[in-house]
Amino acid sequence: MSGFETVIGLEVHIELQTESKMFCSCPNRFGDPANTNICPVCLGLPGALPRPNAAGIDAAIRMALALGCQVAKRSKFDRKNYFYPDLPKGYQISQLDEPIGADGRVEVPGGGTVRVLRVQLEEDAGKLQHESHGAVVDFNRAGVPLLEIVSAPDLRSPQEARAYWEEIRRIALALGISDARMEEGSVRADANISLRPVGAEELNPRVEIKNMNSFRFLERALAYEAERQAEVYRQGGRVDQETRGWDDPRGVTFSQRSKEEAEDYRYFPEPDLLPFAIDPSHVAELRQSLPELPGDRRQRLARLGLAEEQVRLIAESSARTAYFDGAMAAGADVDSVAKWICGDLARYENDGRFDFAHPAFPAAELGALVQSVAQGELTGPAAKKVLSLLAERGGTVADAVRQLGLGRIDDLDAVRAEVRAVLSLEQKAVADLRAGKKQAMGFLVGQVMRRTRGRVAPDVASRLIVEEVGE
Amino acid sequence: METLLEAALRLGRGETSSQELVRASLDRVAEREEELHAFLTLLPESAIEEAQASDRRRAAGQAMSVFDGIPWSAKDNLLTEGVRTTAASRILGDYLPPYSATAVGRIEAQGAVLLGKTNLDEFAMGSSTEYSAFGPSRNPVDPTRVPGGSSGGSAVAVAAGMCHFALGSETGGSVRQPAAFCGVVGVKPSYGRVSRYGLIAFASSLDQIGTLTRDVRDAAALLGVIAGGDPMDQTASTAPAQDYLAAAREGGKGLTFGVPPEYLGEGVAPEVRAEVERAAGLLERHGLTRRDVSLPHTPYALDAYYIIAPAEASSNLARFDGMRYGPRADAQDLAEAYRRSRGQGFGPEVKRRILLGTYVLSAGYYDTYYLQAQRLRTLLRDEFLQAFRDVDVLLTPTTPTTAFRLGENTQDPLAMYMADTLTIPANLAGLPAISVPGRPVGGLPVGLQLMAAPLREDLMFRVAATLEEVAAR
Numbered sequence: 001m002s003g004f005e006t007v008i009g010l011e012v013h014i015e016l017q018t019e020s021k022m023f024c025s026c027p028n029r030f031g032d033p034a035n036t037n038i039c040p041v042c043l044g045l046p047g048a049l050p051r052p053n054a055a056g057i058d059a060a061i062r063m064a065l066a067l068g069c070q071v072a073k074r075s076k077f078d079r080k081n082y083f084y085p086d087l088p089k090g091y092q093i094s095q096l097d098e099p100i101g102a103d104g105r106v107e108v109p110g111g112g113t114v115r116v117l118r119v120q121l122e123e124d125a126g127k128l129q130h131e132s133h134g135a136v137v138d139f140n141r142a143g144v145p146l147l148e149i150v151s152a153p154d155l156r157s158p159q160e161a162r163a164y165w166e167e168i169r170r171i172a173l174a175l176g177i178s179d180a181r182m183e184e185g186s187v188r189a190d191a192n193i194s195l196r197p198v199g200a201e202e203l204n205p206r207v208e209i210k211n212m213n214s215f216r217f218l219e220r221a222l223a224y225e226a227e228r229q230a231e232v233y234r235q236g237g238r239v240d241q242e243t244r245g246w247d248d249p250r251g252v253t254f255s256q257r258s259k260e261e262a263e264d265y266r267y268f269p270e271p272d273l274l275p276f277a278i279d280p281s282h283v284a285e286l287r288q289s290l291p292e293l294p295g296d297r298r299q300r301l302a303r304l305g306l307a308e309e310q311v312r313l314i315a316e317s318s319a320r321t322a323y324f325d326g327a328m329a330a331g332a333d334v335d336s337v338a339k340w341i342c343g344d345l346a347r348y349e350n351d352g353r354f355d356f357a358h359p360a361f362p363a364a365e366l367g368a369l370v371q372s373v374a375q376g377e378l379t380g381p382a383a384k385k386v387l388s389l390l391a392e393r394g395g396t397v398a399d400a401v402r403q404l405g406l407g408r409i410d411d412l413d414a415v416r417a418e419v420r421a422v423l424s425l426e427q428k429a430v431a432d433l434r435a436g437k438k439q440a441m442g443f444l445v446g447q448v449m450r451r452t453r454g455r456v457a458p459d460v461a462s463r464l465i466v467e468e469v470g471e
Numbered sequence: 472m473e474t475l476l477e478a479a480l481r482l483g484r485g486e487t488s489s490q491e492l493v494r495a496s497l498d499r500v501a502e503r504e505e506e507l508h509a510f511l512t513l514l515p516e517s518a519i520e521e522a523q524a525s526d527r528r529r530a531a532g533q534a535m536s537v538f539d540g541i542p543w544s545a546k547d548n549l550l551t552e553g554v555r556t557t558a559a560s561r562i563l564g565d566y567l568p569p570y571s572a573t574a575v576g577r578i579e580a581q582g583a584v585l586l587g588k589t590n591l592d593e594f595a596m597g598s599s600t601e602y603s604a605f606g607p608s609r610n611p612v613d614p615t616r617v618p619g620g621s622s623g624g625s626a627v628a629v630a631a632g633m634c635h636f637a638l639g640s641e642t643g644g645s646v647r648q649p650a651a652f653c654g655v656v657g658v659k660p661s662y663g664r665v666s667r668y669g670l671i672a673f674a675s676s677l678d679q680i681g682t683l684t685r686d687v688r689d690a691a692a693l694l695g696v697i698a699g700g701d702p703m704d705q706t707a708s709t710a711p712a713q714d715y716l717a718a719a720r721e722g723g724k725g726l727t728f729g730v731p732p733e734y735l736g737e738g739v740a741p742e743v744r745a746e747v748e749r750a751a752g753l754l755e756r757h758g759l760t761r762r763d764v765s766l767p768h769t770p771y772a773l774d775a776y777y778i779i780a781p782a783e784a785s786s787n788l789a790r791f792d793g794m795r796y797g798p799r800a801d802a803q804d805l806a807e808a809y810r811r812s813r814g815q816g817f818g819p820e821v822k823r824r825i826l827l828g829t830y831v832l833s834a835g836y837y838d839t840y841y842l843q844a845q846r847l848r849t850l851l852r853d854e855f856l857q858a859f860r861d862v863d864v865l866l867t868p869t870t871p872t873t874a875f876r877l878g879e880n881t882q883d884p885l886a887m888y889m890a891d892t893l894t895i896p897a898n899l900a901g902l903p904a905i906s907v908p909g910r911p912v913g914g915l916p917v918g919l920q921l922m923a924a925p926l927r928e929d930l931m932f933r934v935a936a937t938l939e940e941v942a943a944r
Contacts, residue, residue, distance in 0.1 A: 040570055044790045046563070047550045047572060047669040049704050081786050081832070083809055090789020137794075266832035268841060271675035271783055274705055 004195040004233070006226045007203060008155035012168045014147045014178045015124060015186035016059045022123045022145035023050030023093060030184050034138035042143035044088030049272050052077075056121060056145035057100070059177040061278065061286050063147055064101025064119040066171050066293055071283045075100050076275035077121075081266040086126040086137050094122035094148075096267045100278070106151075107295050108167055109312070111160040115152035122146050147177075153192065153203065158222035162215050165189055170294040174318050188213050193222055194239070195229045205241040209253060212246065221246035225253050297321050310338045313346060319356035323363045330367020337370055344387055354391045361390040368397045381454035382406040409455045412464075418456065419464045422447045433469055441465065475635040475689040479537035482529065489522035489529070489540025492635070493584055496542040499632045500586075507618075508608045509627040511547045512555050513587040518542065521584040528582065538696065539582030544628045544637040546621075547588040548595055549575055549680070550669040554585075558671045559603040560593045562791045562816025564798045572669025573704070574638060574680045574697040581696055586634045589624030593818045594788065595645055595673045597621050598890040601881050602820040609877070610652060612916060616874040619649030619890075622683065626653040629683045636693055637683040642673045643776055644869075644894025646681035647906035651869035651918020654908045656939070658682045658690045659894075661925045662901030663708040665694075666701030674783035675706075677776075677898045687907060687935045691715035694928065713929045723934035724758035726863040728921075733769035734867035734893055742912040743868045750909055750919050751866055753941040759934065764858040764865070768851050772896040775851070777888065778831050778844035779899075785828030791816060823884065852900040859924040864934045867893055869906040869918030893920065903928045905935045909942045 021028050024041035040048035064071050078096040101119035108114055126142040128135055149168055155161045169187055172178045180187050194206040207225060212218045224246075229239050243262070244253040269275075292300070297315040301324075306314070314320050320341065327337040345366075348354035369386060372378040378386065378401065386400045393400075401407055409415050423430055426447060432440035441462060448461040473481075481487045497515055504510060525540035534540070545551060548558040550568035557563050571579070579585070592602035600608040600623025608623040610616040611631040618627045622639025626649035629637050639646040641659040650657025659681040667678055680697065684690045695716060700709035730751050735744045755761050793799035793812030800811030817825070831840035858865065870890060880887040897904035902925055906918035919942060923931040 043795060045569070045796070046556070046558070046566070046671045046790070047568070049668050049706075051703065051705050079786050081789060083789065083792065085792075085794050085805070088790065088795065090792060091786050264834045266786070266829065266834075266837075268782060268786070268832055268837070272672075272706065 003198060004226075004230050005198050005200070006157055006222075007153045007194050007196060007206075008158070008161045008222060009153035009192040009206075010151045010155065010161055010165060011190040011192075012149045012151075012165055013188045013190075014063075014149070014168070014172050014180060016056055016145040016147060017176075017178050018053055018055045018059065018145055020053055020055075021143040022053050022056045022121070023143055026143065028144050029140070030181075030186070032140055034136075035140060037140045038142070042088065043139055044090070050093060050270075052273060052276070053145065057276075057278075058286060059145070059175070060100040060119060060121040060147055061283060062175050062290065063149070063172065063177060064104065065283070065287050065290060066175055067101065067104035067106060067116045067119060067149070069101030069104035069116060069119055071101055072098055072278055073280065074098065074275060074277050077270040077273045078267050079270050080122075082263050084125070084128075085135065086128040086142070088126065088139060088142055092122060092125065093270055093273070095120035098275075106164060106167055106171075108155075108160055108164045109298065111163050112154065112156070114154040114164050117150045117152050118148075120148045120150075122148060147172075153194075158219045158226065161191060161222055162219045165218060166215060167294065170316070174291055174293055176291070182214055185213050189218060191218060191222055193225050193229070195226060195233060205239050207239065207241070207253070208243045209246055210243055210256070217246055217248055220248070220251065221253055224251060228253065291318065292321070304334050306334065306338050310342050313342045314338065317356065323356045323359060323366070326363025327366040327370065330364040330371070332367040332370035333374065336374070337366065340366060340370065340387070344384060345391075348391050360392070360394040361396075365390060365397050372397060372401075376457055377408055378406065379408060379449075379454045379457055381449060382408070385454065406453065406455055408457060409452060412460075415456050415460060416464050416468070418452055419448055419461060419468055422451060423465070423468055430469055433465075472632050472685055473635070474685045475541055476537065476692060478541055478635055482540055483534075483537075489525040489584060490519065492540065493518050493522040493542050493586070496586055496632075496634050503611065503631050503633070506609060506614055507611055507627050507631055508606055509589055509624045509631065509633060510544070510587040511557055511559060511590050511603075511605055511624070514554065514585060518584050518586050525582055525584060535580070535582035536696075537692065538578065541583050541636070542586045542634045543578065543583045544586050544589050544625060544634045545575055546591050546595075546625050546637070546639045548591060548640055548671040548673075549638055550671070551575055551585065551588065554588065556588065556671070557605070558594050559591045559605055560791075560816065560818065560821070561604045562793075562797050562813070564796075566796055568669075570669065572680075573666035573701045575669060577697050578638070587628075589622070589628055589637060591624055591645075592621035593821050594671065594784070595621040595640055595642055596784070596820050596824055598644070598648055598887050599875070599877075599880065600624060600649070601877060602818060604818050607877060610874050612654060613874065613914070616876050616915070617652065619652035619870075619874060621645040621649075622657075622681070623649045625683045626650055626655055626657070629653075629655045629685060635685070636689055638697075639681050639683050640670055640673075641679050641681045641898060642677045642780055643898050644891040646683060647869050647894050647904060647918065647920060648890060650683055650906040651908075651920075652874035652916060654911070654916030656682075656684050656687055656690050656908070656935075657906045657918075658684075658694060659897060659904050660694060660698060660928060661708070661903045662898075663706050664712075664903065664926065664928065665697050666699075666704040666707040668701055668703035668707075672783075672787040674780040675787060676783060677780055679898070687905070687932060687939045688716060688719045690905065690935075691719040691932045698928075708926065710926055715928055715932045718929040718932040719936040721933055721936075722940075723754070723937035726930060726934055727760045727762050727861070728754060728864045728866050728934060729762050729764040729858060729862035730866050731764055731766045731769065731858070733766050738889060738892065739868055739871045740873070743870070743872065743917055746909045746912060746917050747866065747868050747919060750938060750942045754866070754934070754938060757937055757941055759937070762862055764861055766854050766858060766896075768847065768854050769896055771847050772851055772899055773888065773892050775844040775847040776891075776895045776899060777827070778840045779848065781824040781828030782832050782841050783828065785825045785832065788817075788821070788825055820884070848899045851896060855896070855900045855902060855922075856924065859927075863923065863927075863930045865922045866938075867920045867922070869893060869920040873912055873915035873917060897922050901925050903931050905931055907935050907939050907942065
């Protein structure tokens with residue numbers, strides 16, 4: 001893409017995890033049988049009227065605050081009019097010119113600062129499903145509160161766009177306002193992308209790629225589109241403002257709607273809902289209640305001296321960070337806790353054997369485990385076994401150690417007996433050691449470990465081997 | 472004709488029964504319905520059953536209220552659970568609502584007996600009931616004339632003795648204008664006074680459920696039942712309802728009224744103007760003070776209305792798409808399904824307003840039309856509030872003329888729209904307003920309108936009671 005600068009803006013949609021929908025009292029729940037969580041209001045039946053869900057408004061305010069936005073003192077809802085079978089009323093209740101939040105910013109990990117133009121509250125549509133005999137609509141999702149977060153065109157690469165989107169999702173998760181499940185479509189994004197000659201100020205016509213539901217799709221679609229536009233310009237052509245879709249299997253974008261065919265949404269203030277004031281003291285309370293945000297988590301962990309990769313991994317979720325903090329609070333040292341979390345526990349989590357959000361054993365036990373090792377009560381290999389058992393069955397380190405019979409063998413005579421037994425069996429290694437081959441020592445210590453199931457401290461084993469062989 | 476409160480009194484004294492009242496109503500229906508076409512749906516069987524139940528309650532000393540056992544009707548844009556509701560449109564087919572409007576539910580909770588659903592202009596868009604998809608209603612006073620609209624069927628039913636009271640709805644005069652044409656009392660409460668939940672929306676910021684009754688006290692009693700906050704309608708005022716009946720009993724003595732000259736100008740028939748002046752004189756003679764006020768922005772109200780109302784309507788009626796309810800036309804693709812279902816389902820006046828509303832909201836026109844109309848609306852409202860610092864109520868004609876003939880205005884939408892010029896301002900400003908019969912002119916009823924400040928229905932009813940007492944004589 002030499003000679004061109006990529007300019008990307010993102011509209012991220014996040015479904016809020018409220019008890020009930022935004023404008024009626026139907027449950028806001030994913031996965032229920034189709035059309036069970038519906039009522040006259042979210043079905044758009046004649047005569048039905050919306051009534052706002054205060055929890056949705058609070059969630060929007062918290063997101064606005066987390067993104068450093070100005071929270072409006074007065075806000076209102078507007079109608080966005082268009083026809084589609086998944087849109088029961090023929091309009092979506094949204095916000096046009098008085099969004100709940102405006103003028104925020106996000107520090108993108110590994111990227112720059114991105115301005116957030118607005119955070120607005122709206123309602124989701126139903127879900128259209130194409131079946132062999134035609135299309136059917138599930139209205140369970142209709143009226144689910146949806147946040148739209150609109151960035152300025154500040155993103156400069158598909159990678160940065162992805163990182164920005166991931167960060168927005170992490171923030172939503174940290175706030176607890178959404179389960180942000182990609183696979184359930186609760187986080188979606190529309191991307192606007194254009195190219196311009198490096199150094200140019202003016203923006204060229206942009207292409208909008210709508211309704212992306214995976215980070216990977218977004219990155220691929222934007223990379224493809226940037227290359228496509230560059231090629232158009234290289235050929236001396238013109239890029240038209242249009243909406244394009246992403247065909248992932250084929251790896252291409254395709255034209256959906258030109259600027260001329262663009263919908264006129266005929267926005268106007270929603271007359272069924274009153275404009276509402278947002279009390280600054282309420283905003284102050286919500287600000288007080290904000291949790292530590294991902295950016296702050298990363299900074300704090302970095303200050304503790306963790307490696308970049310460890311910071312990234314632990315700060316990824318509130319649950320991991322909380323677990324880390326819990327183990328630290330039990331008096332364990334930073335490096336060891338980070339290693340255990342980023343090593344064995346992260347692996348367990350990947351394998352579905354452990355969940356930081358609902359851990360099988362409390363973080364304090366990880367702290368206890370780290371301390372047992374530090375104080376030489378448990379060997380490293382034994383600790384791994386203990387951790388595995390804890391992950392499987394829960395409980396305490398002390399119980400697990402007892403259960404596994406892993407208490408360190410402290411009695412030197414007992415250890416010496418084990419060492420002698422190994423030496424008598426491994427004559428060749430003993431000879432090698434005597435001949436000065438250092439690798440033989442590692443082998444022999446390993447054999448002692450194996451024999452004792454890791455209950456002997458390796459340095460003790462090593463010292464006794466030297467003594468025995470030396471004699 | 473017997474009022475609702477008189478019937479309640481006779482019921483209370485055991486001089487009549489609900490069954491007798493309902494049967495008398497059904498007899499009137501049998502006599503005149505074919506000619507007048509007040510109803511779109513009649514419920515004779517369920518009405519008799521409900522009347523029997525009411526009589527049993529009363530016999531057991533468990534009458535629910537003064538309304539218990541009294542026959543009434545609801546305009547067919549008010550939802551009635553399990554009872555076909557059409558808004559006089561083909562697009563709803565034989566729609567059976569799964570719930571009742573809040574106002575309907577409140578009346579049912581009083582034990583009143585629903586006799587049927589009344590005719591209206593399709594989606595309440597019209598001033599004569601001629602735009603009903605199911606044929607016009609006729610004025611019981613002179614069946615060659617329209618009953619007014621859009622709540623024409625409700626006005627006819629009350630005026631012709633087919634029921635003791637009815638609910639209608641207003642967006643720009645749809646209760647008061649037919650009340651004036653048919654010689655009954657029509658009330659449009661303040662915006663937000665009655666929950667709109669279950670009223671099929673026309674223009675949300677203007678719509679309000681209203682009452683049609685045979686006198687002012689009935690209206691006061693009825694409004695007392697349906698007024699008040701509703702968790703299902705955020706725009707419904709939570710201010711407690713006043714004792715309107717007590718206000719009507721008190722009368723208007725000592726209050727001040729004004730007659731704005733803008734309501735007596737061009738287009739108002741001289742005999743209607745004379746009737747208002749006569750009524751003003753009578754009020755003065757009965758202890759009220761006249762202090763005239765000017766409302767110079769009045770002439771712009773119609774323009775603002777015909778931007779705001781169609782704009783909101785174009786959006787409110789988008790849900791009628793044949794996808795979830797109502798007939799769906801056969802089509803090859805989605806766009807055609809919308810075009811044909813809506814093309815076949817809506818009548819010409821509804822289409823005209825949807826087109827108008829879609830146009831004024833389109834990109835590039837919004838500021839010129841909608842925003843400008845909203846500014847006018849604010850000016851009008853401020854002007855009214857200013858006037859209400861000087862006077863308690865305003866006295867005007869309800870309509871510029873008496874009832875016109877069927878077909879007289881159907882080819883000329885603008886002439887039809889003029890029928891609402893004097894009622895529209897109260898909708899735009901959210902004021903309570905009432906039409907009380909004056910002395911008929913040329914054998915046709917004339918309506919006298921009173922308007923009061925928002926949520927001052929008490930003042931409106933006080934003066935209306937006096938006006939009723941002195942003016943119709």
